[in-house]
Amino acid sequence: MRRRRAGWLGLLVVVWIIALAAGLFVGAQHLAPADLFAGSSTARLIFFDLRLPRALLALLAGGALAVSGLSFQTLFRNPLAEPYTLGVAGGAALGAVLALQFSHGGSVLGFSFTAAASFAGAGCATALIIALARRGLSSGSLLLAGVALALSCSALILFVQYMADFSRSFRMVRWMMGGLAVVGYREVLWAMPWVLGGSAGLWLLRGELNQMLTGEELAASRGVQVDRLRMLALGLASSMVGALVAVTGPIGFVGLIVPHLMRRLVGQDHLVLVPACLLGGGAFLTFADVIARRVMAPAELPVGILTALLGGPFFLWLLARRS
Amino acid sequence: MSAEALLQADAVSWVAGGKTILQPLDLEVRARECLAIIGPNGAGKTTLLRLLTGLLEPAHGEVRWDGRPLRELRRVDVARRMAYVPQVRPARVPLTVLEIVLLGRFPFQSRWRLAPAASDLEAAHAALERVGLEALSERVMDSLSGGERQGVYIAAALAQEAAVLVLDEPTTHLDPRHQVEIAGLLAALRAAGELTIVFTSHDLDLTSAVADRVLALREGESIALDDPRVVLQPETLHDIFGASFEILERAGRRRVLLEMEP
Numbered sequence: 001m002r003r004r005r006a007g008w009l010g011l012l013v014v015v016w017i018i019a020l021a022a023g024l025f026v027g028a029q030h031l032a033p034a035d036l037f038a039g040s041s042t043a044r045l046i047f048f049d050l051r052l053p054r055a056l057l058a059l060l061a062g063g064a065l066a067v068s069g070l071s072f073q074t075l076f077r078n079p080l081a082e083p084y085t086l087g088v089a090g091g092a093a094l095g096a097v098l099a100l101q102f103s104h105g106g107s108v109l110g111f112s113f114t115a116a117a118s119f120a121g122a123g124c125a126t127a128l129i130i131a132l133a134r135r136g137l138s139s140g141s142l143l144l145a146g147v148a149l150a151l152s153c154s155a156l157i158l159f160v161q162y163m164a165d166f167s168r169s170f171r172m173v174r175w176m177m178g179g180l181a182v183v184g185y186r187e188v189l190w191a192m193p194w195v196l197g198g199s200a201g202l203w204l205l206r207g208e209l210n211q212m213l214t215g216e217e218l219a220a221s222r223g224v225q226v227d228r229l230r231m232l233a234l235g236l237a238s239s240m241v242g243a244l245v246a247v248t249g250p251i252g253f254v255g256l257i258v259p260h261l262m263r264r265l266v267g268q269d270h271l272v273l274v275p276a277c278l279l280g281g282g283a284f285l286t287f288a289d290v291i292a293r294r295v296m297a298p299a300e301l302p303v304g305i306l307t308a309l310l311g312g313p314f315f316l317w318l319l320a321r322r323s
Numbered sequence: 324m325s326a327e328a329l330l331q332a333d334a335v336s337w338v339a340g341g342k343t344i345l346q347p348l349d350l351e352v353r354a355r356e357c358l359a360i361i362g363p364n365g366a367g368k369t370t371l372l373r374l375l376t377g378l379l380e381p382a383h384g385e386v387r388w389d390g391r392p393l394r395e396l397r398r399v400d401v402a403r404r405m406a407y408v409p410q411v412r413p414a415r416v417p418l419t420v421l422e423i424v425l426l427g428r429f430p431f432q433s434r435w436r437l438a439p440a441a442s443d444l445e446a447a448h449a450a451l452e453r454v455g456l457e458a459l460s461e462r463v464m465d466s467l468s469g470g471e472r473q474g475v476y477i478a479a480a481l482a483q484e485a486a487v488l489v490l491d492e493p494t495t496h497l498d499p500r501h502q503v504e505i506a507g508l509l510a511a512l513r514a515a516g517e518l519t520i521v522f523t524s525h526d527l528d529l530t531s532a533v534a535d536r537v538l539a540l541r542e543g544e545s546i547a548l549d550d551p552r553v554v555l556q557p558e559t560l561h562d563i564f565g566a567s568f569e570i571l572e573r574a575g576r577r578r579v580l581l582e583m584e585p
Contacts, residue, residue: 077413204434207429207432207434210426210429211426211429213413213416213417213418213426214412214413214416214418214423214426215409215411215412215413217378217407217409217411217412218407218409218412218426218476218479220378220398221376221378221402221405221406221407221409222399222402222426222427222429222430222483223397223398223399223400223401223402223403223429223430224398224429225398263417268417268418268422269422271437
């Protein structure tokens with residue numbers, strides 16, 4: 001059993017490396033590894049300044065979305081919970097759109113207003129969900145509250161967009177589609193500590209998260225401080241999402257699809273599930289981005305559209321299977 | 324406080340939404356006794372269990388472990404002393420039997436260890452053996468019957484190696500055969516004489532068969548605390564439940580019969 005799970009984890013590492021290679025070598029401009037040493041400076045530019053940061057960000061973003069989706073699902077004991085269905089990503093998106101409308105390109109602590117505002121939006125949405133959970137709402141009701149929150153956010157986003165002038169409005173629409181197109185090392189360096197720190201924190205909470213699988217009452221009777229766990233884990237998961245949405249825009253459903261697949265592979269133990277989601281989510285989003293880049297070549301499809309197209313039917317399938 | 328009191332409630336009460344669920348109540352749970360708590364629905368039985376295990380903080384009064392206020396203990400230290408088998412649990416748990424029993428080892432596990440220690444596995448297997456479900460250890464929980472699942476959760480509580488085992492309505496919703504099995508298991512645990520057992524139940528035959536003492540609650544108030552032969556009498560039972568009962572003695576065993584004739 002334990003050996004089998006270690007085997008799957010090893011396989012995921014291999015898949016992750018293949019995804020990284022695909023992100024680096026598949027694209028409009030054909031590149032072979034040899035070009036990096038012998039080729040033109042253009043090849044090196046494409047490789048190091050465009051594809052490498054993009055692939056790294058995809059690996060980080062996918063991992064973060066999957067790990068946070070996993071923790072939402074465990075904490076609310078609902079397979080449909082994820083940053084998007086609970087409105088956390090919606091809050092982040094609203095923050096970012098407000099910043100795009102009202103800011104003139106300023107920055108906070110070295111990061112753009114858009115990033116800071118989307119981070120704050122995710123925080124507000126999470127605080128609201130935690131407050132509702134503390135009032136004893138069941139996980140089903142919480143999910144509905146999250147859907148209501150997400151809908152309110154998207155209504156407000158539409159309103160802001162309607163009020164915006166043409167060029168701002170275009171930037172908002174483009175940002176809302178979710179994509180990895182315009183990134184550099186700056187974004188990678190911004191996302192990395194949040195993703196790795198958040199994942200490590202959630203991995204350290206694996207025992208408590210495992211306890212939640214048999215319900216709050218049993219978890220509490222064995223010494224888990226459920227309220228504190230919820231705040232801590234949701235805080236970690238949401239800061240990962242907030243940090244990522246700030247640079248990539250909303251990329252939906254990775255947090256729904258990947259944890260589900262990983263549970264199938266490695267079982268329910270968060271000891272293995274957290275790293276599996278980090279690896280599997282990263283690989284998933286990187287492959288999705290490669291496909292999105294090639295499917296309408298030479299035009300590029302924003303990866304958020306692709307994951308949403310996959311995720312909608314998957315969500316319905318999960319719902320149908322549950323009942 | 325008597326010398327043998329392990330767990331003690333001093334004028335413990337509970338109020339929810341302005342409504343008094345449990346009136347101030349004094350109770351001593353003695354080491355290695357089997358205490359049953361009976362009473363109608365809504366009498367406050369589960370609330371009392373949750374107060375005794377520290378899952379609820381009393382509105383007034385104090386629960387003490389060995390004379391020490393329970394709220395001064397860390398949650399994980401409480402868990403090393405008392406194991407709880409709640410009645411309401413998630414309907415679907417996609418874990419194997421052994422994984423669920425191992426979850427009972429949480430109070431002893433370090434955050435920095437990667438795999439369950441040998442002592443954890445040993446305790447889990449011993450607990451499964453004790454409830455007679457060792458053969459099912461690799462089965463998925465969702466494929467088990469209700470009675471077997473109850474047995475698994477009792478095994479998880481036993482794996483917790485706590486001195487006190489607290490069960491909320493252990494035989495409710497079980498078919499007759501599994502009721503008998505769980506009753507037999509409780510009787511065996513009591514006969515082994517290592518554990519202190521506190522349980523709530525609507526099953527008066529179970530109560531009569533395994534309890535050393537019975538606490539009767541009605542509308543949040545304690546109305547009797549005594550030997551089962553004293554409490555399980557037609558008049559007292561009528562007081563508690565507002566229904567008529569007949570007591571039968573057969574082959575040295577007392578049976579409590581509910582009168583159902585219209």
